[in-house]
Amino acid sequence: MKIDKKMLIDWIGPAIDVNYIINKLTFIGFETYISDDFLNISIPYNRSNYSNLFSLINEISKFLDVPYFKIKQQKISIINDFKNNLTINIYHQNFCPLYFTAIINNINTFKQTPNYIKIILTNNNFKLNNFVIDILNYVTFLTGQPLHAYDADKIHGSLNLIKINHDIIFITINNEKILIKKNSYVICNKNIIISIPGVIGSFFTRITNKTHNIIIESIFLNKELFNTCDNIKTLSSNYFSTGVILNHSNIAITLVLQLLQKYQIIKISNILEIKNIKKLPTKKYIILYKKDFINILGYDLDNTIISNIFNTINFKFKYYNNYWTIEIPYNRYDLLSKENIVAEFLKFYGYNKILLTPIKNNFITKYNDISNYNNISNYLINHGFNEVINYSFVYSKYEFFLFDNTNFIYLKNAISEKMNIMRTSLLQGLLKTTSFNLNRNNHTINIFEIGNVWSNNNTSSILKLACICTKHNLYTNIYNTNDFFFVFKNYLYNIIKYISKKYIISLKNNIKKIFNNNISSNIIINNKIIGIIGLLNDTILKHFSIKTDLFFFEINLTDLIFENNIIFNHISKFPNVKRDISFILNCNITYIDICTAITNLNITNLVKFNFKSIYFFNNKKSLTINFIFKSNTNTLIDSDINNYIEIISKHIIKKFNAKIK
Amino acid sequence: MQNFYKLLFNDFLNDFNNINSLNDFNNIKIKYLGRNGLINKTFDFIKKDKCNNKIKLFKDLNFIKNDIQKKIDLYNNNDNDTYLKYKNFDITLPPIGNQLGSQHIISKTINDIKFFFLNMGFKISDGYEIDTSYYNFEALNMPLLHPSRNLNETFYISNNVLLRTHTSNMQIHLMQQIKPPLKFISYGKVYRRDLDASHTPMFHQLEGFIIDKNISISNLKYLISNFLTFFFKKKVDIKFRSSYFPFTEPSMEIDIKCIKCNGLKCSLCKYSGWIEVLGCGLVHSNVLTNCGINNNIYSGLAFGMGIERLSMIKYRIDDIRLYFDNNINFLNQF
Secondary structure, eight states, X not given: OEEEHHHHHHHHOTTSOHHHHHHHHHHTTOOEEEETTEEEEOOOGGGGGGOSHHHHHHHHTTTSSOOOXXXXXXXXXXXXXXXXXXXXXXXXXXXXXXXXXXXXXXXXXXXXXXHHHHHHHHHTTOOOOOHHHHHHHHHHHHHSOOEXXXXXXXXXXXXXXXEOSSOEEEEBTTSOEEEEOTTOEEEEETTEEEEETTTEEBSTTOOOTTOOOEEEEEEEOOGGGOOOOTTOOOHHHHHHHHOOOTTHHHHHHHXXXXXXXXXXXXXXXXXXXEEOGGGSOOOEEEEEEHHHHHHHHSSOOOHHHHHHHHHHTTOEEEEOSSEEEEEEOTTOTTOOSHHHHHHHHHHHHOGGGOOOOOOSSOOOOOOOGGGHHHHHHHHHHHTTOEEOOOOSEEOXXXXXXXXXXXXXXXXXXXXXXXXXXXXXXXXXXXXXXXXXXXXXXXXXXXXXXXXXXXXXXXXXXEEEEEEEEOOOGGGTTTOOHHHHHHHHHHHHHHHHHHHOTTOOEEEEEOOOTTEEEEEEEEEEETTEEEEEEEEEOHHXXXXXXXXXXXXXXXXXXXXXXXXXXXXOOOOOSSOOEEEEEEEEEETTSOHHHHHHHHHHTOOTTEEEEEEEEEEEETTEEEEEEEEEEOOSSXXXXXXXXXXXXXHHHHHHHHHHTOEEO | OHHHHHHHHHHHHHHHHTOOSHHHHHHHHHHHHSTTSHHHHHHHHHHHOOOSOHHHHHHHHHHHHXXXXXXXXXXXXXXXXXXXXXXXXXTTSOOOSOOXXXXXXXXXXXXXXXXXXXXXXXXXXXOOSEXXXXXXXXXXXXXXXXXXXXXXXXXXXXXXXXXXXXXXHHHHHHHHHSOSOEEEEEEEEEEOSOOBTTBOSEEEEEEEEEEETTOOHHHHHXXXXXXXXXXXXXXXXXXXXXXXXXXXXXXXXXXXXXXXXXXXXXXXXXXXXXXXXXXXXXXXXXXXXXXXXXXXXXXXXXXXXXXXXXXXXXXXXXXXXXXXXXXXXXXXXX
């Protein structure tokens, strides 16, 4: 809501500093700032019935020594008696307990709207229309009371507020067809619906340039029953759904007549009032016990302080032995419970005055699993990786291009076409980030992301970790692209070790669309595929305008369990013995084949065996493996070791047709 | 004579630095310290001279002789090959290896905040980023007509399933699953349909709440005041003001005095002298009831903060879009 600064000063007087009002309004929940000589005031959702000038001024008067707003009574020259022209029948007074209307003749809708009204309306998002509608909107801005005007020449006989008993198509003032459902309230004239009360009028009775006589309507509707039309929302319906202020219905119509008469020579009827006191909202009371007050605040306060604040807020209340009974003003739809009353009290008491009380029963929790992801981050960071965070929504076309997958979760209202699905992998975001950075001459890209991904197959999200890496400058001289893969693989292995040292990882060649055929693999733990690793192929890179080799792996962290129960393993006191064996093998025999064969031998005292070196010659390869032997019970002697080595050598020679170098 | 001594010593250093073999070394040793070496010849020359300050000249020459001797001894202490191998070693050359990477500023900020709340006895709970409108809105006392439920404000997957707009949905999940007392923080990505210079459609929030007996607004103030002092690593001026959130009552928003201009008004605080940092309040009785918690016995406090906002204030970052550009030059600064 925007209020002209001059307008406010006119009312409160020049002696009061506007900045003081801004601070006070902000403190009581109406966040306010000045721009272009207008006070911009954010009205909280629960106080939206305060989005009118009069209510706001009344709120301000609670902390300023200025009187409440009262409309200046001006004489209106009455020419006609309303009842001579039209009869009004409100058949559902529980829905509409208060109805004001007046007839105006000889109005000129061509007349220019005064400039100050135009400025206020445009600043407060009201569309400028003709003179009559602009005046009505201006009064709505002042009072929060929506008003409606009909072309009087189109209406004959009586106006009836009724409930329809079947669905009806209705043409709105904007010439749009909408369906009014059965049991909705409407206003009819001779069986023609001329408006949906509180929502919108009909095209038939709208005010046009040819209109000379109008009927003005100001009504109070029961907030609880106001759900007339779900398929159309208007400014007016917004006001009614949050509740209009009871005594503003009368004020609003009086103001309209005053303004119209101020700017034009017109004939006005008296205001017809239909009122059913029994159906008007009854007074509400809230009981606030002292103990509840203390529980919410955290400590006791003197009753006099509380009473003084209640007086400031204009609450009518009585204090009994240990509780207050508070009468809630009609216009405070937001005050429903004891907590609301305390909150209202605190606004004026001042949140800054509340004392600090330590929380009792503080308990220290155990370290949580989620925090373990930090260890992974820290490991990668310490190895030169940058953590990145990308948007969770990605482009379906690219995701399909990368994974040939269509199990996407689509957004119904995506912000753009290129952000239309929830990501199924972290790859797309990482590729975009890589491309972005390469274009800015950052040629070494080592980035990772930890984030959720979604697919239609899974009911819940999956937490993934993905890394993308160019060749490190450090290794470019000593490794070629193929060899660097093992440096990259080392990061993956170390991360898995961070999660649990018990996990045994294996890579199994599996050609993926995104990877180079020779360097493409599944990551397998306990016979379960937990991710993929490889060298991204040129087609993918070209698509993202990337001209450098990129290694990529992605693992499902959701599938991996952090090791919590680490049990100390006894360390043998006896020395270990190392032996190297070099095998000459055919090139098609993989390192893992040899490893499996050695493991299956189940040689006692073989603690560990490690890869030592490899070189290729004449379609053969020479593979050197380092064996570590150790006993828990005695020192191993040469004959024992030689025996073990012989068993291993013979087995490998026989199984793989190998030679010992 | 003093000038002659300087020249003598400089000549020695030149010769010494140009040693390329053991032969060179022996020749230099003889040239300067041998029986007929330059040092002895100088001693003889001073002896024969008839000058008055002979004692001082002998003394200075002895200093030079000692320095030369020290250098010669140092060379003798090293294995000759090792010495020659590292003779031109420049210790000032840059180190080789991986440069230190960086944690994303958002993760770093979350970790800082987590550290405080873990020490205050809070547990951490993960959250659902895709949730139903019940957990995101209804259970949090947000009426059907609330503007944030519009298609313009919230990303919907279907009529009932959406991307969470705040981390408060976890309050409901946890309150329904675990009996009080509860003391949790939850953090993660949240989504709102907004993209301009100061908004991104995805950002991060951290939410915390306590459900216990006798939780008051005074407790809440204690917690938040201590947290802000911890986070900004200094005592900050805090302003508590009334606000409205459907899921808390009373509700407060908290401003801190601008840490850049100290309240003197600058661009960071939009010339107000204060910066809004978080929202908080006592958990609304309707929310407790929705989760099956007896609001006559238990009460609760809750608070929520935008991670990007807090880190922008702390590190004085002026553009939220930098967070998701992931420019390495930006990331490396933290």
